[in-house]
Amino acid sequence: MAALGELAKLIRSKNAGPFNLTFDVMFDEEETYRRVVESNVLTKEVFCRLYNLAEEKVLLVHHDAARAIKISIPRPVFSCDLEDGDCYGGQQFGPLVGLEVPDA
Amino acid sequence: MEARVLSPCGVIGSGFPESSFVRGLSMKPHVIACDGGSTDNGPAFLGAGKPNFSRSATKRDLKLMLQGRDSLSVPMIVGSCGTGGGDAGLEWARDICLEIAREEGLSFNLALVHGEQDKAYLKKRYKEGRIQALDPAPPLDEDIIENSTHIVGMMGDEPIAKALDEGADVVLTGRASDTSVFACHPVRMGADRGLAWHAAKILECGAACAVHRARPDGCFAWIRDDHFVVEPLNPQMYCTPQSVASHTLYENTDPYRITEPAGVLDTTRSAYSAESERAVRVAGSEFHTAERYSIKLEGAELVGYQSVIIGGVRDPMILKQLDSWLDGIREGFETRVQEIFPDRESPPAYQLTIRVFGRDAVMGTLEPESGRIPHEVGVLFEVTAEDQVSANTMAATLAHFALHYPVPEWGGLISTLAFPFTPAELEKGPVYRFNLNHVVYPDDPYEMFPTETMEVAN
Numbered sequence: 001m002a003a004l005g006e007l008a009k010l011i012r013s014k015n016a017g018p019f020n021l022t023f024d025v026m027f028d029e030e031e032t033y034r035r036v037v038e039s040n041v042l043t044k045e046v047f048c049r050l051y052n053l054a055e056e057k058v059l060l061v062h063h064d065a066a067r068a069i070k071i072s073i074p075r076p077v078f079s080c081d082l083e084d085g086d087c088y089g090g091q092q093f094g095p096l097v098g099l100e101v102p103d104a
Numbered sequence: 105m106e107a108r109v110l111s112p113c114g115v116i117g118s119g120f121p122e123s124s125f126v127r128g129l130s131m132k133p134h135v136i137a138c139d140g141g142s143t144d145n146g147p148a149f150l151g152a153g154k155p156n157f158s159r160s161a162t163k164r165d166l167k168l169m170l171q172g173r174d175s176l177s178v179p180m181i182v183g184s185c186g187t188g189g190g191d192a193g194l195e196w197a198r199d200i201c202l203e204i205a206r207e208e209g210l211s212f213n214l215a216l217v218h219g220e221q222d223k224a225y226l227k228k229r230y231k232e233g234r235i236q237a238l239d240p241a242p243p244l245d246e247d248i249i250e251n252s253t254h255i256v257g258m259m260g261d262e263p264i265a266k267a268l269d270e271g272a273d274v275v276l277t278g279r280a281s282d283t284s285v286f287a288c289h290p291v292r293m294g295a296d297r298g299l300a301w302h303a304a305k306i307l308e309c310g311a312a313c314a315v316h317r318a319r320p321d322g323c324f325a326w327i328r329d330d331h332f333v334v335e336p337l338n339p340q341m342y343c344t345p346q347s348v349a350s351h352t353l354y355e356n357t358d359p360y361r362i363t364e365p366a367g368v369l370d371t372t373r374s375a376y377s378a379e380s381e382r383a384v385r386v387a388g389s390e391f392h393t394a395e396r397y398s399i400k401l402e403g404a405e406l407v408g409y410q411s412v413i414i415g416g417v418r419d420p421m422i423l424k425q426l427d428s429w430l431d432g433i434r435e436g437f438e439t440r441v442q443e444i445f446p447d448r449e450s451p452p453a454y455q456l457t458i459r460v461f462g463r464d465a466v467m468g469t470l471e472p473e474s475g476r477i478p479h480e481v482g483v484l485f486e487v488t489a490e491d492q493v494s495a496n497t498m499a500a501t502l503a504h505f506a507l508h509y510p511v512p513e514w515g516g517l518i519s520t521l522a523f524p525f526t527p528a529e530l531e532k533g534p535v536y537r538f539n540l541n542h543v544v545y546p547d548d549p550y551e552m553f554p555t556e557t558m559e560v561a562n
Contacts, residue, residue: 016357018143018538019240024353051470063359065349065376072357074240076469080146081537082407082457082488085465087146095472 004041005097007032013092016072018079021089023071025096033067035104042069042099050095107290107327108133109303110172112337114310116140116165116182117157118320124337128324129172135289136173138165139282139308140197141184143402143538144355150188151253151404151536155196157187162197167204170274174210179268181275181285184219188404189279190254191220197276202560209562212274215267217555219278221255221401225552226544234545235401241541248405248539255403255540260365261288262549268292272557279402281364282308286325295327301369302389303332305362306351313351314341335383345376348384365400365549367393396545399552403540408455409492410532411499413485415506415521421513422520423477429520430458430483433506444501445494452494456502457486483521488535499529 005011009028016022025042027033036042044060047053051073059072077084086092110133113120117140128136141149145156155162166182173180186193194216201214226249229235237244249255256279265288267275277285286304291297303325306313311321314336322337336343352359352371362369370390379385422429434456445451459465461482464474485502489495507521507528521528546552 014355015144016355017541018147019238019541020357022353022355022357024350026350026353050472052472053470059357061359063349063353065345065374066353066359067346068350068353070353070359078240078242078538079143080148082455082486082535083468085459085468088144091466092470094467 001100001102003097004036004099004101007036007101011093011096013089015079015089019075021073021075021092023093023096024068026066026068028067030067036101037062037069039101041101042096046099047071105294105329107293107295107300109286109290109307109325109327110136110322111286111307111310111324112136112138112169112322113165113320114139114308114312115142115157117155117162119161119165120310120320120322121338122168124322125168125172127339128322128337129176131324132176133178133324134293135179135181136169137181137183137285137289137307138169139183139285141187141189141193141279145187147404147536147538150190150256150402151406152534153186153188153190153192153254155186155193159200163200163204166197166200167208170201170204170210171208173274174212179273179275179289181264181277181288183277183280183282183285185276185278188254189219189256189277191218191278194218194276194278201274201276205560205562211561213272213557214560215270215272215275215555215557217259217263217267217275217277217553219256219259219280219553221257221552223249223252223255226255229544229546235542236545238541238543242539244540244542252403252405252539253536255401257544257552258365258400258402259553260284260399260549261291263553263555264288265292266550267555267557270557278553283364290327296329297391298369298389299327299332299386301364301391302371302374302386303327303334305369306334306348309351309354311336311338311341312354313348314343315347317341331385331387333379333383333385342382343384345378345384348386349374349376366397367391397549398543398545401540401542401544403538404536405539407535407537408488408490409495410486410488410535411492411495411529412487412532413499413503413506413529414525415483415485415523415528416480417483417521418480419520421511423479423481425511426460426481429509429511433509434458436509437502437505440501440505441498444497452489452491454487454489454494454498457488459484486532492531492533496529496531500527503528
C-alpha cells in the first residue's frame with residue numbers, strides 16, 4: 001500500500017473560473033499512472049463520498065498524455081462570496097493525499 | 105507558413121528575466137503578446153477597478169516589451185489590462201505606456217480596445233433573451249445588471265485583429281480571453297485555427313508549461329502548417345510532452361474542450377512529442393466553430409463593508425461545544441446590536457460570518473473531517489454591513505461580547521478568545537462578489553468592444 005500523495009508527482013486544486021473547482025492528480029511514470037487508474041482508488045464514486053457531492057455534478061477525466069486524473073465540480077460557494085474560504089480554490093485537494101493505493 | 109509568438113510572462117507585472125526576453129527577441133517573433141488580468145484573485149479588482157500588480161512592476165515589464173517591439177517593428181498586444189479589464193484598468197495601462205514612450209522617445213500607433221460593458225446595451229440584450237446563463241450561474245435580472253459596479257465582456261481575437269488591420273503597433277485591451285491575445289496575430293497570418301488556439305492556450309501562462317518553473321518567465325512558439333513547437337525562453341528550463349499536455353488541465357474544467365467566443369478548441373486528438381531536449385511539438389489540435397458567436401460576461405457588485413476579528417480558542421470545554429457556543433454568540437449579538445445604535449430607529453442590517461480555522465474554514469461543506477475536535481482553533485468573525493462605520497461599530501462590540509461569552513461548565517467570568525492584535529477588530533473595507541457567469545449573443549464580434557486609436561509621437 002502507498003498513499004496517493006507519495007505516488008503522484010503533483011496533486012492540486014484550483015479555480016476553473018470563479019464558479020468551478022478542478023482537481024489534478026498527475027504522475028511522472030506511466031506505470032504508476034496506470035496502477036492508480038486501474039486500482040479504482042480515485043473514481044467519481046470515491047470522490048463524491050469524500051466530498052459529500054452528488055455524482056451528476058462531477059466530471060472525471062483520465063488524460064493519458066498528461067498522465068493525469070482530472071476532476072471538476074461546481075463550487076459549493078462561488079469564489080470570494082461571503083461564505084467562501086478559499087478564493088483561489090488551491091487548498092481543496094487535501095482529502096485526496098492520504099488515499100491508500102494497493103500494490104500492483 | 106510559420107508564425108512566431110513571444111510570450112514574455114504569464115501576466116504583466118509579475119516580472120520576467122531580461123535575459124529570457126532578449127533571447128526571445130533574437131528568435132524574431134512576429135508578435136509580442138501578454139495577458140494582463142484574471143478573475144483568479146477575486147472580484148475586488150474588477151469591482152473596485154484597481155490593478156493587482158503595482159504600477160512600478162507593471163511599468164518595468166511594459167518598458168522592456170515596448171522597447172523590444174520597437175527594435176523589431178512588430179506588433180505588441182496586452183490583454184485584460186489592469187487585472188479586471190474594465191475602463192479604469194485600460195486607462196491605467198495606457199498612461200503607463202504613454203509615460204514610457206515619453207521617457208524613452210518611442211513612437212507608435214496605439215489602439216485601446218474597450219471591454220467594459222454599457223449597462224443599457226446589456227439590459228437590451230437581456231430583454232431580447234440574448235443573455236444566457238452558464239452552469240452554475242448566479243441569478244440575473246435587470247436590477248443585477250444595474251447594480252453591478254463593473255461588467256466586462258471577454259473579447260475574442262477579432263476586435264484585436266481589426267485594430268492591427270487598421271495599423272496599430274501596440275494594442276491594449278480591456279477584458280479579453282487570455283488566448284485571444286496570442287491566437288490573434290497567427291490567425292491573421294493564416295495559421296490553422298486549432299494549432300493557433302492551442303499554442304495560445306500554452307503561451308498565455310508564460311513558462312508555466314515548463315517542467316519546473318522556478319520563477320515567472322516566458323515562452324516562445326512556432327506555429328507551422330501542420331504542427332506547432334513551444335520552448336521556454338530561459339535556457340535553464342525545459343518542456344516535456346507531458347508538461348505541455350498537462351498545461352491544458354490548468355484552470356480548466358474540461359482539458360479536451362476549451363470554449364472561446366467563436367468556437368471550441370478540441371485537444372482530444374492532440375499528439376505531443378519531443379522536438380528537442382527543451383522543446384515540444386504538438387499536432388492534431390482542432391477548432392470547431394460554434395453555431396452562435398458568444399461573449400462571456402464577468403461582473404462584480406458591492407456586497408458591503410467589513411470589519412473582522414481573529415481569535416484563538418484553546419479551552420477544551422469550549423472546543424467540545426464549539427458550534428453551540430458560536431450559535432449562542434450569534435444569537436446573543438443580535439440582541440446586543442439593538443442597544444448600540446440608540447440614535448437609529450432600527451440597527452443597520454448586517455451579516456455575521458464565522459469561520460473556524462483548524463476545522464472546516466478552508467473546505468466548508470466539502471470537508472470530510474469536520475466532526476473531529478481539534479486541540480485549538482482559530483475563529484474569524486466577519487461583520488459585513490452597508491457602511492464602514494456600522495461594520496466597525498458592530499465589530500468592536502462583538503469582540504468584547506464574544507470574549508466573555510460563557511459556557512455552562514465554568515462558573516465566573518471567562519475570557520474565551522486569544523486575540524493576537526489590539527484593537528481586536530480590523531477594518532477590512534469594501535467587499536465585492538462576482539455576480540455573472542453568463543454569455544451574450546451579439547450581432548457580431550465587434551459591437552461590444554469599441555476601439556480608440558492614437559498616434560504616439562516622441
